[in-house]
Amino acid sequence: MSLSKKEIDGLMQLISLTKNEEINCEQCLSSVSEFAELELTGKSPSDALKAVEHHLSICTECHEEYLLLRSVIRKMND
Amino acid sequence: MKRDNELWLTHLKSEGAIQHQALSDLRDTLINSLRGTLWNGALIDDAFLEDAVQDSIIRILERLKQFEGRSQFLTWATSISIRVAISELRRRRWKDVSLDKLISDAGQVPERAIDACPEPDVLKEREAIIKVMYGLIHSSLTEKQKTALLAELKEMPQDEIARHIGSNRNAIYKLTHDARKRLKKGLEAVGYNITDIKAIFAN
Numbered sequence: 427m428s429l430s431k432k433e434i435d436g437l438m439q440l441i442s443l444t445k446n447e448e449i450n451c452e453q454c455l456s457s458v459s460e461f462a463e464l465e466l467t468g469k470s471p472s473d474a475l476k477a478v479e480h481h482l483s484i485c486t487e488c489h490e491e492y493l494l495l496r497s498v499i500r501k502m503n504d
Numbered sequence: 505m506k507r508d509n510e511l512w513l514t515h516l517k518s519e520g521a522i523q524h525q526a527l528s529d530l531r532d533t534l535i536n537s538l539r540g541t542l543w544n545g546a547l548i549d550d551a552f553l554e555d556a557v558q559d560s561i562i563r564i565l566e567r568l569k570q571f572e573g574r575s576q577f578l579t580w581a582t583s584i585s586i587r588v589a590i591s592e593l594r595r596r597r598w599k600d601v602s603l604d605k606l607i608s609d610a611g612q613v614p615e616r617a618i619d620a621c622p623e624p625d626v627l628k629e630r631e632a633i634i635k636v637m638y639g640l641i642h643s644s645l646t647e648k649q650k651t652a653l654l655a656e657l658k659e660m661p662q663d664e665i666a667r668h669i670g671s672n673r674n675a676i677y678k679l680t681h682d683a684r685k686r687l688k689k690g691l692e693a694v695g696y697n698i699t700d701i702k703a704i705f706a707n
Contacts, residue, residue, distance in 0.1 A: 429654075434634060434637075435705060436657055437637070437653075437657055438633075438701055439705075440684055441688045442698045442702050444684040444688050446685065450674040451673050451674055451677050455584070456570060459575035459579040459583045462579065463575050463576065463579055485662075485677065486656075486661075487662055491587055491590055495583050497541055498537045498541050499579055499582075501537075501541075
């Protein structure tokens with residue numbers, strides 16, 4: 427097994443972000459719409475939504491989906 | 505027709521023409537949202553959008569009771585449709601990639617994980633942490649944890665990892681979360697805390 431520099435850096439980043447309790451992708455999906463709307467108003471997330479924010483910092487797929495959702499909301503608001 | 509959250513739920517839960525109109529309006533909104541966001545003309549065409557939105561509407565109706573009104577209904581529905589559409593695109597992109605081949609690295613020349621580091625002390629510490637990390641990956645992770653974590657580091661989507669090992673995205677997240685916790689605990693056990701790691705791998 428060998429990991430590239432990018433992969434090692436990615437792993438170290440993931441480990442540094444790891445918490446004992448994290449929500450999973452399904453739990454993130456159930457609240458990401460609320461998080462995205464709140465984030466676009468510039469308000470701080472509640473404790474419950476901080477778990478979503480943390481999940482998005484770890485999970486590449488949920489983060490990609492979140493960015494697309496944010497872009498849709500922006501277009502809806504225009 | 506403009507609907508607030510309550511009206512969306514009422515209309516989607518009703519029957520006949522009212523429900524039909526609400527479904528048609530939801531479909532049109534989701535098609536437009538996905539087209540505006542994902543359209544690239546190559547992988548995504550009208551047939552793809554229609555299929556993705558049909559699947560999305562099924563999932564939205566299945567989860568209607570879970571919608572608690574903490575966001576706009578259409579934002580919530582769009583989040584589901586984005587997951588459905590993107591998951592299908594990821595599946596198409598990765599369908600011919602072998603998980604075994606991806607994580608085996610057989611015959612590959614490893615890229616140096618410590619290059620471009622100007623400070624000899626930092627370089628030495630990075631090498632030491634990486635050595636501990638490799639040891640921990642081999643000694644403290646289960647085969648499934650190791651496979652899921654390595655595949656994730658090599659950017660295979662969790663849905664695809666799940667498809668290969670007969671699981672689902674949530675279970676893969678749990679596997680890699682457990683793996684990360686074990687590696688973190690192992691590093692801490694030999695004296696590396698998170699602040700050290702962040703500082704040593706900062707640049």
